[in-house]
Amino acid sequence: MKKIIILGVAMTVVIAMLVSCEKNKIDKIGTDPSNDSYPATAHVIYKAVTDIDGNVYDAVQIGNQVWMAENLRTTRYADGSVIMPGLTVSDLVPLRYFPASNGDNVSKYGYLYNWLAVMRDAEGSDNNSSKVQGVCPNGWHVPSDAEWVELTSYVKSQSEYWCDETSENVAKSIASNDGWLEYGVEEECAVSHDPSVNNATGFSARPAGSYWGFYSYFGYSANFWSATALNDSMAYGHSVGFEDVTIYRNYYYTNIAFSVRCVRD
Numbered sequence: 001m002k003k004i005i006i007l008g009v010a011m012t013v014v015i016a017m018l019v020s021c022e023k024n025k026i027d028k029i030g031t032d033p034s035n036d037s038y039p040a041t042a043h044v045i046y047k048a049v050t051d052i053d054g055n056v057y058d059a060v061q062i063g064n065q066v067w068m069a070e071n072l073r074t075t076r077y078a079d080g081s082v083i084m085p086g087l088t089v090s091d092l093v094p095l096r097y098f099p100a101s102n103g104d105n106v107s108k109y110g111y112l113y114n115w116l117a118v119m120r121d122a123e124g125s126d127n128n129s130s131k132v133q134g135v136c137p138n139g140w141h142v143p144s145d146a147e148w149v150e151l152t153s154y155v156k157s158q159s160e161y162w163c164d165e166t167s168e169n170v171a172k173s174i175a176s177n178d179g180w181l182e183y184g185v186e187e188e189c190a191v192s193h194d195p196s197v198n199n200a201t202g203f204s205a206r207p208a209g210s211y212w213g214f215y216s217y218f219g220y221s222a223n224f225w226s227a228t229a230l231n232d233s234m235a236y237g238h239s240v241g242f243e244d245v246t247i248y249r250n251y252y253y254t255n256i257a258f259s260v261r262c263v264r265d
Helices: 002-029 103-109 115-119 145-157
Strands: 043-050 056-062 065-068 095-097 112-114 221-229 234-241 248-253
Touching: 043 065, 056 145, 065 145, 095 115, 112 115, 115 221, 145 221, 145 234, 145 248
Parallel strands: none
Antiparallel strands: 043 056, 056 065, 095 112, 221 234, 234 248
């Protein structure tokens, strides 16, 4: 009888291990089984959130923050209200745009949103966290400038994310492995120089470009809004470009359309 009990316990343990392994295998697949491009060192949370349109997003933990690892591609706010497609720039209407004016780009690059669409009716915030849900799904928020600075500062503090042993050279660590146009850039720490070694953090910044009344920089730059206003007509954004070695912070007119990444509350 004792042998039977021991055998039963052993079989239970083996079954539990197999179930656990299968679960990990499913989690590892992520949202795109054909292209799992995250590095082994990235702290990825697969299928972390689903937006109101049913789009599923992976997320990645970087320091104490959890960021979406994909550009937002919702057409609606969390309460179901529609974000209208844009045909021109506007400071008065929340709008979304296809990257490079091509709807086929949305599944990979997300939508571009003007700042009014990103924030909805919220005031600008530089708090950490911003507490501005805006265009983000429930449980997530639009990162403030302070939260972007926290991300950048953390990446610069970790030597495994440096290029050429230089703490400022971290653009490659957040840039995606694909989508970047290559034009013989010789600087080894530039984003478009050998993109196969990009994305050490798993952030996967994709070069969706921008919309300024015309579409520009698709394949050349990844630009993201923050929830922080500079004044009545400008807000802060963060970006990396194909020739860049570091992550840039600047301010832009709010009628411009950029990509959006959300941070978990």
